[in-house]
Amino acid sequence: MARSKHQTHDGKTPTGLSWSLIAGFAAWAMDLGLSYMLEKHSCYSGHHYILHVISMVCFVIALSGFGTGWMEFQRFPASASEEGGSYFDRVHFQALLGMAFSLSFAVVIVAGAVPRWILGPCE
DSSP, rough: OHHHHHHHHHTTOOOHHHHHHHHHHHHHHHHHHHHHHHHHHHHOOOOOOOHHHHHHHHHHHHHHHHHHHHHHHHOOOTOOOTOSSSHHHHHHHHHHHHHHHHHHHHHHHHHHHHHHHHHTTTT
């Protein structure tokens, strides 16, 4: 707790919170970019599973942001709230926001993967 308090007082965001805030977006961007880049390759080579593996790995990356946000949320005192006023309130809000972002982007990754499962890369 002392390290967390020191980081919060100095205005530095803990590394876990930073990852929680960017993990979902980074996973979605990787999923979208790699899937578009490898679509023709998977069609020509017949390795359709490549697109599914990319989506599953990116989904796990997005969920890792949720897990990290949850661990950071548990690490700080329960007296912190979204109302503001104390040093831990900012960290509390960032943890909630990071979990929401990561979970939302995980849903977006699943929504993008569904057409790839149904249609396939050659259609």
